Amino acid sequence: MINTYQHPDERGYYGVFGGAFIPEMLHRNVEELQERYLQIMGEASFQKELQELLSDYVGRPTPLYLAVRLSRKYGTNIYLKREDLCHTGAHKINNTIGQILLAERLGKKRIIAETGAGQHGVATATVCALKGVECVVFMGEKDIQRQAPNVARMKMLGAKVVPATSGSKTLKDATNEAIRDWINHPGDTHYIIGSVVGPHPYPDMVARFQSVISAEIRKQLKEKTGSELPTHVLACVGGGSNAAGAFFHFLDEPTVEIIAIEAAGHGVDSGMSAATTQLGLPGILHGSKSLLMQTPDGQVVEPHSISAGLDYPGIGPMHAHLYASGRGTFLSATDEEALDAAFELARLEGIIPALETAHALAILKKRKFKEQDRLVFSLSGRGDKDMSTYMTAGAERMDKNDHHSY
């Protein structure tokens, strides 16, 4: 296809966004990936091992579930793509399984990763344990505190967790530290980036590994409704990997509306937000040109979101292009709206979502859908890791026995 939203050009550009803005110290590592990722991913033996692990280890395909009570409440048809049922509890493992197989074929002996909510860190630690490879995960000091259960999981899986103490001590800084580590370890180390961010070819590579989500949705929807196409696909966006995966096979289907939901924090204009498309300007972070929250002087702004996985001042270049071109609709949900949505899903459907995911669900209260619409939400992860936030920030909601009000 000549004109596609799915892939960047050969230099990694989606429209004007993307590229590989990296210091020379990273050139060889990145060039090696650029030259080899498509070839390796295309090998029959790679695909065979990947498919086996996705099915027998990750638990794919994940169900596409028609959420009956939620649909009834909002007067439409809501399907949940249950990435929360993947091994380790989120979509992140779709990517880490793919990248560990790639790293193996590149002969790498050591894996590094950054993590925000800890889901990507856990998914990386897991595949490293599976393959018996050394694993170092960088995590912001602030996130280490708010995602304690995931820190323990990574350690139990044998990974070393290194606190990032610079800057805002969250995901952006963990990513800086991972990149610095990669500069210091050329040759033996592969960096498993956790979202569709970073220098080319990462955004494309991660999107391809996550695209299994929408490949399955198409098949499952066809079985359930007779049509492969929903009217709307919705996902939360931190860097944008679960969204890229859920959107991927619908990007070039003009009848499907693509809706990305960002974290508004205390509100888009509150100064405590992570809604990148609303607040960002074109800029360069972590090796690619995209939209970026920054001061007029070009210093990166410290974002805020209640959810560590969305607490990132940038967005993948594919999404910046979807936004700038108008192909995607970009909305946002606040911390409070996300908490409401999480409790709503728990009480209507018996599913406790991750806080990140809850941002996507919050859109149901903010936008009206038609009775005949078929919505597919990427239910990117489960809420176990967020229980302490639900118990503190959500304390009032916890104690209400208000099943009937939902």
Place this chain on the structure above:
Amino acid sequence: MGRLSDLFNRKQRNVLNVYCTAGFPDLGSTIPVMQAIQESGADIIELGMPYSDPLADGPVIQASSSVALQNGMTLEVLFDQLRVMRANIHVPVILMGYMNPVMQFGFERFCRKASEVGVDGVILPDLPEFEFENEYGPIIKKHGLDAIFLVTPETSEDRVRKLDALSSGFLYAVSSSSITGSDKNMDEVGSYLKRLHGYGLKNPILVGFGIRDKTTFDQACTNAHGAIIGTAFIQAISGPANDLSAIPAFIKNIIGT
């Protein structure tokens, strides 16, 4: 071109380039620090433009950048400070920094201002050569600035030749693949520099990363035209009193005068 080529025409050995962060330790330190570097006998000043997310820098330069930003340093403030620079600073001055603040300032406006205040060249480590050739390089050249690229021991011969061709002023040889402020095995660095020397490049070579004292400076200079000191210099002026009086002794010790 100007001051850099004049310098290397005059001096091919033991060229000392000292890196300092603009607006560090105090907002008003930029010019006094540059002046002290020049007076103490250094040949080139590399002025770092602070950035919130300096990917290629270790903790010492990162910390100096955060302090400078807290002090209120911005590119607007910096160019305002540098307006009077050429009244007293005669050595070549290079601006080093990351692309994002430069893009926000406006790339062409940045080059124009730099040229107006008498800056000689720029080092933008995260500007890739493709974008340089197709978009940014011609703007840098138009304003009469040298563009200096980095090479590392991992850079292939073809690529070294290409980056040399794109560079003017000098070529920045990173001593080993690492961020700033890491210790180096100078024997390995020596064979890498000999290899670079053997290519017969058009630009002089300055070695940076891991040069911290007279011994490492002398080692680096046996196989290159000179060397760059950054982290160790920042440490030297990071004392509790923000005392710039440490500068002459630090630099004179390195060049042995």
